[in-house]
Amino acid sequence: MRLPPFSSLVALEAAARHRSYSRAADELFVTHGAVSQQVRKLEEELGVQLFARRGNQMEPTPTGAALAAQIGAAIDTLRQGVDGARRAASGPIVISTGAAFATRWLVTQLARLSAETGELDLTIRVEDRMSDLATDGADVALRFGEGPWPGVESVRLIDEVLFPVCSPALLERHPIDKPEDLLHAPLLRHTGLPWSTWFHAMGIEAPQLPPALGFDDSSMMLDAAAQGLGVALARSGIARRDLGDGRLVRPLPGEVDVETGHHFVWRAENPKLPRILKLRDWFLKETEGERAR
Structure with missing residues (x-):
């Protein structure tokens, strides 16, 4: 069954609460006549009297008072929902x-x-x-x-692409001119980035690499490389700042695309x-x- 217009329901609730069309009109920012018309249309649609005049007041009938109370509860529920939506959309x-x-x-x-x-x-x-x-x-x-x-x-x-990086100081101590030179340089290990990936892409069958300092954190490994502890296999997405600052350099141009x-x-x-x-x-x-x- 179709509900009456929301504006009529709101007018009824305000008029019943204030016992006055005029005060309801002030609250709703409409005229006295607009509230009176909304209530009258609602009475016609429902086929029941909702208000009776008692002196200077408009008293809701029992049916009007019961309906107004339910409308008020529904409006409170709507207000809580809207406030919740506003809070959800705000905040950090x-x-x-x-x-x-x-x-x-x-x-x-x-x-x-x-x-x-x-x-x-x-x-x-x-x-x-x-x-x-x-x-x-x-x-x-x-x-x-x-x-x-x-x-x-x-x-x-x-x-992401992968490529070797090291500190300028390490490059002076261990000149690296070709991929094979890395086999004789101290290599830092990352648990998720094996050096074999890069060596194979460069066409080098890398031997079993000797034990070396290992990390499971890429940022810490780059810090270690910047301190001259070895050559790191870096991910391009997180090496940009260090390369731009000169803390790290790329000794070779070779790089590997990854998924x-x-x-x-x-x-x-x-x-x-x-x-x-x-x-x-x-x-x-x-x-x-x-x-x-």
């Missing part, structure tokens, strides 16, 4: 990201990110696990991997979606030169 945008990308790339861009998007309310959450963006309070994930992932939207920001990359990930149903999409567009523009595919 929580960005989940891995430690290496956070410290090597993101932290250098935060000032420009806020200034150019106008988004000042950001919370950066550094964590090793993959945020699900549904139950853990994160709004955006800067994920490293192949993508895409089920249940979320994603765009690729940076295509993994950095992605901007979000959920389409997030109530902060307009703000999230604005951030997405900024990240895409900022990394435009780092995507080859």
